[in-house]
Amino acid sequence: MEVEFNLIDAPWIPCLCSDGQAVELGLRDTLVQAHELRELAGESPLVTAALYRLLLAVLHRVFGPEDYDTWCHLWRAGCWNAAWLDAYLGQWHHRFNLFDPERPFYQASDDRAKPKSLNSLVLDMAFGNKATLFDHHTDAEGIALTPAEAARAVVAAQSFGLAGLSGLPQKFTDGVCARGVHFFVQGKTLFETLMLNMLRYPTDEDVIPHHTDDCPAWEMDAPSERSLPRGYLDYLTWQNRHVLLLPEVTPAGVVIRQMTMAPGLRLDSQVLDPMKHYRIDKKRGPLPRRFNESRALWRDSAALFSLRSDDYRPPRTFQWLAELVDDGELDVSQTRRYMALGMANNQAKVDFYRSERLPLPLRYLSDDNLVGRLSEALKMAEDVRRQLWGATRTLATFILSPQADGSEARKPASKDLDGLTNQWAIERDYWSRLEIPFRQTLVALPDDEEVALSTWRSVLLRTAWESFDRVARNLGTAGPAFKAEVRARDQLALGLAKALPKA
Structure with missing residues (x-):
């Protein structure tokens, strides 16, 4: 019996409505209704960050924006063009099936990997030496996930998976988000949040070098081995794991208890994430800012806002906002907020994950004094x-x-x-x-x-x-x-x- 769960239509993305009510929506409805939604609300900061990156990849593919004027036009529209979204999602509808027999979404098979429990897929659950506080699941017990839960786990694991042994000759490497804090500017609605974090695309060369064949993972027919992304879309959807979910049909519906997992793409360490803040060390080069259990992020606020210092490489979204403020597209007197999402880890062990939200008065982005x-x-x-x-x-x-x-x-x-x-x-x-x-x-x-x-x-x-x-x-x-x-x-x-x- 063929099982289908298409992420474009089926509800799986946790959102908060404007009145605070929690809902789950499909990919299409999340984007079309973004101007009526408050924000994404994953079960952990890691899931939330990974979902934002996924949505941004779709939006960049559909809307660009290739230049400043295009961005301003999209911003002033106040919502996404549903017809453009439908045309794109319709074209690639088959690639968003979580259980497609040929190209399951965000997955790939590896015949060397043996079926095992999902514990190592869900980053906030205990497995091996990756126990997190207050979680008492074990490898022996295993877990069962719904298709929606499994989809979120796969998306998060591709971004936040940690390096370690795989049981194969190759080791797992860190996902692109595993080390360092991810910063997202937050608007009043989900639409505003996504827009404020949309850089020009194709991106500037110092963000992620762009090649004409850049595309998100689901468009690739036969992804090649590589350590450098083809561009920003490839980077946002970088497949760090070869995961394959193994669904079961039960009287209660489809559940997933097992998977296979093997190492995927290994990213070159010289690639810098546009959503991270880096401190420039004279000997070691750029070092991503990380969460520290004993030091709240607000204590480093001045460094985060230092956009023109040789000592730091700030998030590109902050620099983009500064440009919008300087040109008058955003009111300099406004106070936005920013989200800092990520985890602290020690080798292959997750110590904790965290979400911090702080005010962002836009005047800081244009006034060094x-x-x-x-x-x-x-x-x-x-x-x-x-x-x-x-x-x-x-x-x-x-x-x-x-x-x-x-x-x-x-x-x-x-x-x-x-x-x-x-x-x-x-x-x-x-x-x-x-x-x-x-x-x-x-x-x-x-x-x-x-x-x-x-x-x-x-x-x-x-x-x-x-x-x-x-x-x-x-x-x-x-x-x-x-x-x-x-x-x-x-x-x-x-x-x-x-x-x-x-x-």
Whole structure:
């Protein structure tokens, strides 16, 4: 019995409507109704990012836009031309069948690979050494997915699959999205979000070099082995895995419990992703910005907005927005948002995945001086953090060794100091308290720099003392604790006066 699940028509893309209601739509309806939808809403940030890339590949193929004027025309239309979409999707309808016997969507067979469970396909489930927090699936148990769930898993795995052993002579390599954070500018609707992330296509040569035979994966009849993409569409749909789903027909409907998987295309490491932010290291070259469990992304906001610095290679969407602002197509006084989607991993192990959303006042993209003031605000926060850290070490020193200031006294061991200060987690508390005030400062700074920085200075002072007092209150008032608090409090007061001098 032949099984069919065509991604153009069948519902499988999770979306949020304008009223917040969750729905699943087919590829065609998602794009045609994009101006009425709020955003994509995958079960993980990895799925969401992969779906955005897939939709962008379709849109670039249909609409370009080949130049600035074409982009502006599409933007002002406010929705996609359904007739153009239908013509393209109708032409390639057969290539979007998830279970096509000859060319299943985003899949390829490898006779060397043996059938196995889907656990290694679903990136947020445990398998082998890739256990993620709170997931308790095992290889032995296996999982069963609906066609819609399996389709999303395949799309995400092609982008975010991790390097590792495959059971074959060739190893798995990282998918194009596996390392680094992906940045998407967010609009008020899904249509706006997709438009704001559509670069000119064919792209500039410094994005992804373009060849005349560039096309998305589903248009290729016999994809060749290669390490360099033919262009941006090839890159957006890069097939890093040879996955083949093995569907089963049950009384409850079609389910997928097994697949085959083998290594696919290996991407040249010199190819840079237009959606990532890179720091330029003099020795190692461009390094993608990654999520850090102990460092929120907002602390690097000034670097993200530094579009004309030799130290960074910003996301091309940010540079494209700057051009639209400079030419007046977008109002410089507007505040958009950007999404940062991705995961943190250690070799072949997923540590966590994350989605962060932050304000994007467009004035930062055209005003280097404003970015400098933002950098100043962030430096103030880091300077206060250093003073808070020093006072915390002093507090811990006198708690562990009340006579530490004596000439013959033995100072506490570093590991004991680290253990106590880690237990207090003052720095973590400090940074978490600052996140919302920073967002407010980020938005306020373009309107009145001096007032915003003055308010931020007050926030930093208050927050440092609140974080310190949270720990000090729990130490009691006994002699050693009192002495430790007095010493640390005096040090913090002097340090804050140095870090945040009054104007």
